[in-house]
Every structure is written in C-alpha cells, then in structure tokens.
Amino acid sequence: MEKNNYVLLLQIEQKFDAFTKSEQKIAQYILDNPHAVINSTITELAEMSECSEATIVRFCRSLGYTGFHKFKISYVQNVVEPYKHLNPAFEKDDSSENIIEKVFYNVKLAIDQTKGMLDNDKFNKAVEAIHNCRRLEIFGSGGSGIVAKDMQHKLLKNGIKCSTHEDIDLQLMSASLLEKGDVALGISHSGTNQGTIECLKLAKDAGATIIVLVSQGKSPILKYGDIILQNATMETIFKSESVSGRIAQLVIIDALVASVSFREYDISYGAIQKTRDATSTRKY
Numbered sequence: 621m622e623k624n625n626y627v628l629l630l631q632i633e634q635k636f637d638a639f640t641k642s643e644q645k646i647a648q649y650i651l652d653n654p655h656a657v658i659n660s661t662i663t664e665l666a667e668m669s670e671c672s673e674a675t676i677v678r679f680c681r682s683l684g685y686t687g688f689h690k691f692k693i694s695y696v697q698n699v700v701e702p703y704k705h706l707n708p709a710f711e712k713d714d715s716s717e718n719i720i721e722k723v724f725y726n727v728k729l730a731i732d733q734t735k736g737m738l739d740n741d742k743f744n745k746a747v748e749a750i751h752n753c754r755r756l757e758i759f760g761s762g763g764s765g766i767v768a769k770d771m772q773h774k775l776l777k778n779g780i781k782c783s784t785h786e787d788i789d790l791q792l793m794s795a796s797l798l799e800k801g802d803v804a805l806g807i808s809h810s811g812t813n814q815g816t817i818e819c820l821k822l823a824k825d826a827g828a829t830i831i832v833l834v835s836q837g838k839s840p841i842l843k844y845g846d847i848i849l850q851n852a853t854m855e856t857i858f859k860s861e862s863v864s865g866r867i868a869q870l871v872i873i874d875a876l877v878a879s880v881s882f883r884e885y886d887i888s889y890g891a892i893q894k895t896r897d898a899t900s901t902r903k904y
Contacts, residue, residue: 628695629654630729631683631737634852638838643679646671657695662688684737723863730864731871733852737836738872746847747879749829753803756782757794757828759819760807763866767807767833771873778881779891788815795819800827808832809853809865811839820844833872835865 632647639647649669650657657665665688666673673688680691714722750756756775760768768784775782785791792815798804804823806816811834824830824844832845835853842848849872853865881888 631733634836642671642675645669646676646679657692726864727867730852730868734868742847742849746831746849746876749803749831750880751883754801756803757798758782758784758805759791759816761813761815764807764809767866767869770870774877777892777895778877778888780880791819795822798823798826798828802828803831804828805831806841808834808841811841817841833869
C-alpha cells in the first residue's frame with residue numbers, strides 16, 4: 621500500500637539509521653536539499669547524491685513505494701511548505717503559545733505517521749494472539765510502564781484478564797513462568813531497555829508468543845518479537861519526554877483493545893457493565 625499521507629521528510633529522518641550506508645547518502649542529500657527532488661529525474665538525483673539509480677529505487681522501496689515515480693508523486697504532494705514548518709523543533713526563545721502549537725502539531729504528525737505505517741497483517745496477528753492466549757503479561761518500565769498500566773486497565777474493563785508489574789524482579793519472575801499459549805507484550809520507546817528485553821527473552825525461551833510495541837527504527841528488542849508493531853515519534857530537544865511517541869503507542873493500544881473486545885462483543889459489553897458498576901459506588 622502506498623504511503624501517500626506521510627510527511628516524508630520526517631519519515632526519512634526517523635528511518636535514517638535503518639537505511640543502508642548507500643541509502644543514507646540519498647537520505648542525507650534529500651534532508652539537506654528538501655526541494656531538490658521536486659524538479660529532478662531519477663538520473664539527476666542519482667548524480668547529485670552520488671548514488672546509482674538502483675540504489676534510489678531501493679531507497680524508495682524501503683519507504684514503502686514501488687519505485688521513484690510513486691515516491692516523487694507523494695513527495696511533491698507533501699513537501700510544499702518550508703522544511704522548518706515540517707520540523708517544528710522547540711527553541712529556547714519560544715513563547716508558551718508557540719510551544720503549545722508545536723507540541724500539538726508533533727503529536728498529530730506522530731499519530732498520522734503511525735496510522736500510515738501500521739501493518740494490518742501484523743496488527744491482526746497481534747489481535748488474534750491476544751484473543752486466543754491463555755495468559756497475557758505486559759512488560760515495560762518508566763514511561764512505557766505507564767503505557768502498560770493503561771493497557772491493563774482498558775483490557776480488564778473489557779473483561780480481558782492480564783497482568784503487568786512495576787517491579788523488575790516481579791516482571792522477570794512472571795516472564796519465566798509463561799509457556800506456550802501465553803502472550804508477552806513488551807512496550808518500549810527506544811527498544812533498548814535491558815529489563816524489558818530480558819523479560820521478553822525469558823518469555824520467548826518459555827514458548828510464549830512475543831508482541832513488541834516500539835518506536836520506529838532498529839533496536840535490540842526487535843530480535844525477540846514474533847509480532848512487531850512500530851509507532852512514529854517526533855523527537856524534541858527534551859528527547860526523553862517523547863510525548864508524541866507515547867500518545868501514538870496509546871492509540872495503537874486503544875485499537876488493539878477495541879479489536880480484541882469486538883471478537884467477543886457480548887462478553888465484553890457485559891464486562892464493561894460489571895466493572896462500571898463495581899467502581900461507580902466509589903464515585904461521588
């Protein structure tokens with residue numbers, strides 16, 4: 621499926637480390653000269669970026685296009701504003717109004733890109749695995765742990781039992797007790813958290829199906845995933861905060877929960893009523 625709705629410069633930036641070295645030369649040239657592609661043929665772009673035409677075709681395909689022609693059509697449709705507008709990074713002298721506008725804009729971009737890059741087949745496999753599993757354990761720490769808790773809350777409200785733990789020792793013990801027919805879902809922004817990676821390794825060794833939810837790019841956690849779901853994120857000067865990435869992950873989780881719940885609509889609807897009644901007595 622062609623990804624015509626991407627903001628392509630941001631997509632190229634985010635995927636840069638995943639390109640081959642020769643593809644990175646093309647990516648860097650485009651990032652440095654964002655309007656050069658618009659009036660260039662594949663031969664001219666190959667000459668300007670000092671790469672072969674075949675490498676440009678591979679570069680376009682790695683972005684989800686069948687070739688340079690399809691890539692250029694989408695590029696021309698999207699790269700019509702100055703690059704600064706497409707990359708609204710925070711600056712030291714930004715006013716509160718500017719910061720608010722940039723934060724909301726970054727979140728919208730992350731959600732739009734995540735929707736465009738979400739693989740339907742992988743998503744459906746994740747839904748099927750969760751729906752059919754004997755036991756579901758969700759792993760994550762720090763900000764990802766908060767996302768894991770949110771997923772647990774949503775699933776339980778819909779009658780789908782699952783567990784997540786804040787303490788890493790409890791996570792590791794829980795992972796070691798999983799078995800075939802169970803699902804371990806690991807959530808990570810960077811994909812490098814050693815605690816989460818170790819949990820997924822233990823779960824995989826035990827025979828569980830592994831679902832990984834991680835921000836786009838290459839990372840160590842990917843080698844343990846049977847089903848990989850990746851989200852976009854708009855980095856800012858405060859990279860550790862990654863608000864846009866977290867929200868994109870929450871949107872994917874909402875879609876997962878809804879899809880799993882609709883597999884057993886009557887049961888889920890009944891569970892929602894029960895859990896709502898159970899908690900309503902505490903609300904004043």
